[in-house]
Amino acid sequence: MMHPEASFPFMVDWMLPAVPPAFVFLAGAAAVALAGSRIRLRQGLLLAVPVLGLLNLAALDSDASWAWHVLDFELEQVRVDRLSLLFGLLFHVGALLGVIYALCVRDAPQHVAALVYAGSALGAVFAGDLITLFFYWEGMAIASAFLVWARRDALSYGAGLRYLVLHMLSGLLLLVGALMSYRATGDIGFDFIGTENVAGWLILGAIGIKCGFPLLHNWIIDAYPQSTPSGTVFLSMFTTKVAVYALARGFPGTEILITVGTIMAVFPIFYAVIENDLRRVLGYSMINQIGFMVVGVGIGTELALNGAVAHAFNEVLFKGLLFMSMGAVLLRVGHVLGSNLGGLYKSMPLTTVFCIVGAASISAFPLFSGFVSKSMIMAAMIEHGSYWLWLALLFASAGVFHHAGIKIPYFAFFAHDSGIRTEEAPRNMLIAMALAAAGCIFIGVYPAYLYALLPWEAGYVPYTYPHVIVQLQLLLFSALAFAWLKLTGIYPPELRSVNLDADWVYRRFVPRLAQPFIASAGTVRRAAAQLADNGTATLCEAAKTVRPVPGAGTAVLFVSVALAGYLFIYFVARG
Amino acid sequence: MGDFNDKSASTAAASFWVTRRGARVALIMLHAAAIAAVLLELLMPFGADDHAVERIHALDFPASYAVYGFVACVILVLLGIVLRRIVMRAEDFYEAS
Numbered sequence: 001m002m003h004p005e006a007s008f009p010f011m012v013d014w015m016l017p018a019v020p021p022a023f024v025f026l027a028g029a030a031a032v033a034l035a036g037s038r039i040r041l042r043q044g045l046l047l048a049v050p051v052l053g054l055l056n057l058a059a060l061d062s063d064a065s066w067a068w069h070v071l072d073f074e075l076e077q078v079r080v081d082r083l084s085l086l087f088g089l090l091f092h093v094g095a096l097l098g099v100i101y102a103l104c105v106r107d108a109p110q111h112v113a114a115l116v117y118a119g120s121a122l123g124a125v126f127a128g129d130l131i132t133l134f135f136y137w138e139g140m141a142i143a144s145a146f147l148v149w150a151r152r153d154a155l156s157y158g159a160g161l162r163y164l165v166l167h168m169l170s171g172l173l174l175l176v177g178a179l180m181s182y183r184a185t186g187d188i189g190f191d192f193i194g195t196e197n198v199a200g201w202l203i204l205g206a207i208g209i210k211c212g213f214p215l216l217h218n219w220i221i222d223a224y225p226q227s228t229p230s231g232t233v234f235l236s237m238f239t240t241k242v243a244v245y246a247l248a249r250g251f252p253g254t255e256i257l258i259t260v261g262t263i264m265a266v267f268p269i270f271y272a273v274i275e276n277d278l279r280r281v282l283g284y285s286m287i288n289q290i291g292f293m294v295v296g297v298g299i300g301t302e303l304a305l306n307g308a309v310a311h312a313f314n315e316v317l318f319k320g321l322l323f324m325s326m327g328a329v330l331l332r333v334g335h336v337l338g339s340n341l342g343g344l345y346k347s348m349p350l351t352t353v354f355c356i357v358g359a360a361s362i363s364a365f366p367l368f369s370g371f372v373s374k375s376m377i378m379a380a381m382i383e384h385g386s387y388w389l390w391l392a393l394l395f396a397s398a399g400v401f402h403h404a405g406i407k408i409p410y411f412a413f414f415a416h417d418s419g420i421r422t423e424e425a426p427r428n429m430l431i432a433m434a435l436a437a438a439g440c441i442f443i444g445v446y447p448a449y450l451y452a453l454l455p456w457e458a459g460y461v462p463y464t465y466p467h468v469i470v471q472l473q474l475l476l477f478s479a480l481a482f483a484w485l486k487l488t489g490i491y492p493p494e495l496r497s498v499n500l501d502a503d504w505v506y507r508r509f510v511p512r513l514a515q516p517f518i519a520s521a522g523t524v525r526r527a528a529a530q531l532a533d534n535g536t537a538t539l540c541e542a543a544k545t546v547r548p549v550p551g552a553g554t555a556v557l558f559v560s561v562a563l564a565g566y567l568f569i570y571f572v573a574r575g
Numbered sequence: 576m577g578d579f580n581d582k583s584a585s586t587a588a589a590s591f592w593v594t595r596r597g598a599r600v601a602l603i604m605l606h607a608a609a610i611a612a613v614l615l616e617l618l619m620p621f622g623a624d625d626h627a628v629e630r631i632h633a634l635d636f637p638a639s640y641a642v643y644g645f646v647a648c649v650i651l652v653l654l655g656i657v658l659r660r661i662v663m664r665a666e667d668f669y670e671a672s
Contacts, residue, residue, distance in 0.1 A: 155670075273655035274663070391634075398647040466621040469612060473641035476609040481648035483602060492656050498669065500662040507669050 001302070002455050003082045006062035008089070009452065018059040020066055020078045021088055021126055022136065024052055025095070025119025033112045043103050046111055050096035053122075057088055073188050076128025082455035086309055087125040087245045089453070091118060093439075094237040094316045101324055101432035102230035110150045114234045117143035121238035125245050129188045130178035130203075133246070137174055137206075140239060141167035147231035148223045156226040162506070163223040166216075167239075170209035177202030193250035204251060210243035211294065212287045214263045218503035220286060221271075225279040225336075229327025229429075232279060236286065236323045237316050244293045244312045253300025258381075261298055262389045262396075264291030269399030271501065276494050278336040278408055279326050282319065285362065285404040288396055289315050295393065296377040299384045302458035307376025310454055314369040314443060318361035321436035322408060325355035328425035328433070329412055338411035338494035342418035351425050352413040354433035361440040363405035363475060364397065369440040371471065372447035372462040379460065398478045405475070406482050411494060613638045 028049030035042040066077035095118040102114060120139030127133040141164060148160035180199035182188045193200045209216045220240070224232050251257065268284035268291075275281045289311065296308025328351045329344065330336050345352040357368070364370035374397065381390045424430070443450050447462055485491040617637055634643060665671070 269651060270655050270658050273652060274659040394643060395647045395651075398644045399651050402648050402651060465619075469616050469621075470640040472612040473609075473616070473638060474644035476605065476612050477641040477644035478648045479605055480609050481645045481652070483605060485649065485652050490656075491652060492659055495663070496666045497663045498666055499659070500664060500668075 001457060003457055006081045006085070008058075008082075008085055011058050011060070018056050018061065020123070021053060021057055021060070021092075022119045022123030024056050025049055025115050025122060028052075029112050029115035029119065032108065032115060036108065039106065042108060042111060046099040046103065046115075047096075049115060050092050050099060050118075053095070054089075054092045057085075057092055060085070060088075070131075073129070073131055073182075075132050076189070077123075077132060078126045079128030079190075080126070082453075083245070083249060083309070084126050086313065086453055086455060087241065088122060090241070090313050090316055091122050091125065091238065094118070094320060095234075097317075097320060097324075097432050097436050098230065098234045098237060100435070101233055101327070101429050103428040104426045105228070105230050107150065107228075109146065110228065110231060113143045113146035113150070114230070117147065117234060117238060121242050124242045127190060130174070130181065130190050131188055133190050134171060134175050134178060137210075137242075138168075138171045140242065141171060144235055144239060147235055148227050150228045150231045151226060159223045159226040162503070163219050166209055166219045170206045172206075173202045173209070174206035177206060190249060192252070195251070195254055195256070200251075204254075207243050207246045207250070208260075210239055211247065212240060212243075212264065212290055213260055213294075214267065215502045217264070217268075217287050218501055221280055221283045221501060222503055224283045224286075224323075225277050229324075229331050233320055233323045233327060236282075236319050240286065240290050241312050241316060244290065244297070244308065247294065247297045248305055248309055252297055252305055254298055257294050257298025258384075258386060258389060259298075261291045261294030261296075262392050264288065264294060265396035266291070266392050266399075269396060269403055271499060272399075272403035272407070274492055274499060276338050276496055278338055278341070278412055279323065279330070281338075281403060281408060282322050282326060285400055286315075286319055288400050288404075289319065289362065291396065292374055292377050292393065295389075296380065299377075299380050301380055301383065302456035303376055303383070303460060304380035306451075306454040306456045306458050306460070307373055307380055310373035310376060310450055311370075313450065314361065314373045314440070317436050317439045317443070318358045318369060321354060321358035321433060321440065322362065322404065324429065324433045324436065325351050325358060326408070326412070328429050331429075332422040332425065333420055336412070337496060338407070339496050340418060341412045341420070342415035343413070344418075344420060344422070345413040347420070347422045348413070348424050350430055351433065352409065354430075354437045355409050355413065357437040357440055359405045359409050361444065363401035364471065365405075365444075365475060366463070366468045366471060367441070367444045369443040369450075371444055372450065375462050375467065375471070376460050394474070398474055401475050401478045402482055406479060609641070613641050 028045060032042055032045050032049075035045055060078070060080050062080040068075050068077065095115075098114060098118070099111075102111065105111065117140055120136045120143055123136035124133055124140065127136060145160050145164040145167070148163050149156055177199045178188065180202065181193070181197075184197065184199060193203055195201055195204060209219075212220050224235050227235055247257070265288050268287040272281045272284040272288075275284060293308040293311050293315075296304040296311065298304075326336050328348065329341070332348065333341065333344070335341075361368040361370045364374045378390065378393060378397075381393060425433070451460065482491070620637070634640065
């Protein structure tokens with residue numbers, strides 16, 4: 001049962017009415033756009049938006065209603081309960097860290113896109129109905145695509161297009177599913193959906209794309225590494241977490257998700273071992289971590305659901321931190337290729353330390369945040385009795401330490417002297433990383449503060465003697481395996497390459513298959529264009545012979561206004 | 576961790592960056608910590624109740640997580656090497672087309 005109190009301990013009454021959380025960010029985005037090139041003003045606004053947002057969030061009243069009638073639907077702009085509040089808080093914290101990290105960015109469109117993106121994510125988690133969810137779902141897709149394009153090169157342009165197409169498909173599935181569900185039940189509310197009917201499966205498909213389900217996952221690997229340093233930090237925080245939220249809201253206890261999540265947790269670690277682009281390695285590890293959350297939702301017990309959302313909370317911090325550290329390397333060095341990096345700890349000591357904190361957190365080292373949330377899912381899995389899948393998850397836990405915990409810091413900052421001499425990350429980036437690192441350690445040391453915010457009533461004690469010892473054994477012997485494989489030369493070297501994944505189907509196979517059709521379509525198009533050109537020319541010649549009619553423009557305008565008025569009256573009368 | 580596998584590193588670079596000695600110290604510490612984690616379990620075994628949540632029958636023997644973690648990572652890397660043979664292409668594979 002979800003916690004009956006739809007509020008957090010820190011919530012207060014400011015004597016001012018709160019507004020829907022998304023509106024603060026969307027208004028902030030408009031203000032930042034108007035600030036234009038006045039960099040100080042823009043930076044002030046950027047910092048003010050999440051802070052004002054947090055104050056607004058603290059004043060959110062669970063009884064307040066922002067319902068509006070659109071056509072036949074009654075839409076609920078804000079639904080306040082413990083689940084939406086937890087993600088609301090998370091996205092404010094994430095957005096604050098993100099804007100601090102992005103303060104040194106001179107590119108205003110990136111700032112605007114980031115705020116619209118964060119605002120849309122907030123709108124999605126507070127949406128009380130599927131139509132409002134769809135609206136913000138699409139807002140996230142479009143705003144985040146601009147973050148992918150922000151690097152403004154050919155690679156990011158292509159990746160952004162592929163990203164947008166997939167996310168539009170996700171939106172389409174959500175809309176069709178929502179309308180089918182409305183037709184069947186007469187209810188558009190966003191509550192438990194399940195997979196009883198086709199509508200449920202369509203909505204699950206929509207969420208599956210955003211979540212990175214197996215074979216639908218490639219947009220994460222494709223798009224995230226193509227964005228700017230700060231763009232990727234924002235991208236890593238919102239889309240997939242909104243998807244986890246939507247799963248926890250609409251599909252708790254859906255058994256198939258246990259298998260899907262386990263596959264997500266296991267297969268990316270093999271790719272991560274051989275991947276050279278370190279931000280792409282983080283992309284794979286992101287799928288791996290979301291896999292754990294999907295498993296938690298699939299199990300559907302209170303402990304498992306709490307574990308899933310707690311892990312989502314922690315992942316925003318530690319994955320954001322890891323992307324920040326790699327972003328700093330990208331900014332200073334110009335690339336994040338494991339094959340060409342090494343020895344950077346000397347130039348960037350603080351970034352190195354922050355990266356190691358993120359690595360320890362994602363690996364679930366005791367006293368770091370991952371430890372206190374991932375173990376809830378593992379414990380729930382044991383209770384559920386899926387032993388083989390539990391063993392697979394344990395394998396994935398060892399694997400994530402291997403690639404994200406060791407590989408990322410090792411190849412970037414240690415390994416060998418790559419000859420690169422650079423300087424430490426800018427101060428604002430260091431502050432953002434320090435805050436995220438402090439958050440990871442704080443939650444790891446004092447998990448009770450996070451547990452107090454969790455939506456469901458399930459207690460869990462992470463720090464028991466056996467739990468700490470077995471986790472240390474698992475991680476330390478994984479590290480030992482890495483060291484020995486490296487010493488014996490068995491560990492695969494970092495190579496500049498691309499690894500084929502599911503995106504091969506739509507980037508190579510289908511285009512090759514469609515080549516003859518595209519070629520013949522081109523011929524047809526050229527012929528049609530020729531015909532149209534000739535036709536237009538003939539028409540123009542004919543038009544010259546016709547005498548102009550006085551007042552024709554006014555008549556056209558009048559007809560247009562009359563038509564628009566007719567349409568308006570028609571819709572009003574129907575609604 | 577350090578430059579313990581890069582035999583081609585020049586002496587000058589090795590003295591400036593992570594030294595072989597530093598790497599050796601890191602390795603010794605890693606081994607010591609790993610052994611300590613196993614010894615702690617052997618010397619102070621978990622109570623019968625503690626096994627209920629975190630252990631399943633297949634892993635209910637001393638140092639089982641250590642064995643599992645080590646074997647898992649070796650298998651992971653070996654399968655990764657096989658996977659690379661199948662999926663690795665030139666860096667400009669998609670752009671070239």
